[in-house]
Amino acid sequence: MMKYDISNQAKLPTRFGDFLTISFREYLADSTIKEHLVVFTQNLSKTPLVRIHSECLTGDVFGSQKCDCGNELALAMEKIAQSEEGGMLIYLRQEGRGIGLFNKINAYALQDMGYDTVEANQKLGFEGDMRSYEIVGEIFKHFNITEINLLTNNPRKIHALEPYAKVVRHSIITPCNPHNKAYLEVKKQKLGHLL
Ligand SMILES: [Zn+2]
Numbered sequence: 001m002m003k004y005d006i007s008n009q010a011k012l013p014t015r016f017g018d019f020l021t022i023s024f025r026e027y028l029a030d031s032t033i034k035e036h037l038v039v040f041t042q043n044l045s046k047t048p049l050v051r052i053h054s055e056c057l058t059g060d061v062f063g064s065q066k067c068d069c070g071n072e073l074a075l076a077m078e079k080i081a082q083s084e085e086g087g088m089l090i091y092l093r094q095e096g097r098g099i100g101l102f103n104k105i106n107a108y109a110l111q112d113m114g115y116d117t118v119e120a121n122q123k124l125g126f127e128g129d130m131r132s133y134e135i136v137g138e139i140f141k142h143f144n145i146t147e148i149n150l151l152t153n154n155p156r157k158i159h160a161l162e163p164y165a166k167v168v169r170h171s172i173i174t175p176c177n178p179h180n181k182a183y184l185e186v187k188k189q190k191l192g193h194l195l
Contacts, residue, residue, distance in 0.1 A: 002134060004025055004027060006142060007024075014077065016078055017081035019039045020040055036090065036092050036139075040089070047148060048149065049079060049080050049083040049151060050145075050149065053069070054095070056095065068174045076172060079172075092131070098132070099121060099130055107120040107124055116182065118186060133157070133160040137164035146165055150168065155193070
């Protein structure tokens with residue numbers, strides 16, 4: 001059984017448009033807490049456009065070009081703001097594919113030495129992708145959502161969400177740059193992303 005609290009709902013005007021927001025505070029088995037954020041449009045339909053974004057501090061906030069997270073986040077917010085069926089961005093606080101910020105920076109240091117993203121995580125003793133999407137099921141329940149248009153290139157994510165909602169995939173393509181070209185290539189080759 002998952003333990004979590006749901007905050008009150010508040011307005012969140014952004015540079016992409018006007019949204020509403022609510023936070024889910026998840027209590028984990030190891031007694032740590034994760035505070036997730038759901039940002040959604042007023043006109044939420046029965047089959048909204050959904051983006052599940054896992055926190056990436058370096059990409060989302062600092063505009064890192066080692067990955068495509070910051071661009072994907074902005075593009076998803078744009079698409080959701082403009083979608084006729086309404087939509088939501090679920091921001092999950094699982095940094096660095098679930099290994100945390102500190103470990104992610106150690107993985108970056110290994111990447112500087114020539115390891116790819118998957119190899120670097122493995123060298124630190126983590127699996128390639130440690131993310132969990134269990135709380136998403138609870139978020140869908142809260143909003144009475146059973147069917148979604150999911151913005152993703154990640155088949156693993158589609159698979160992970162299938163127990164919670166009927167999923168129709170929409171691709172999200174951001175431009176690559178010299179720094180994230182190798183990263184995107186690993187995503188495609190090792191993690192099966194549809195790029
Ligand atoms: Zn990132």
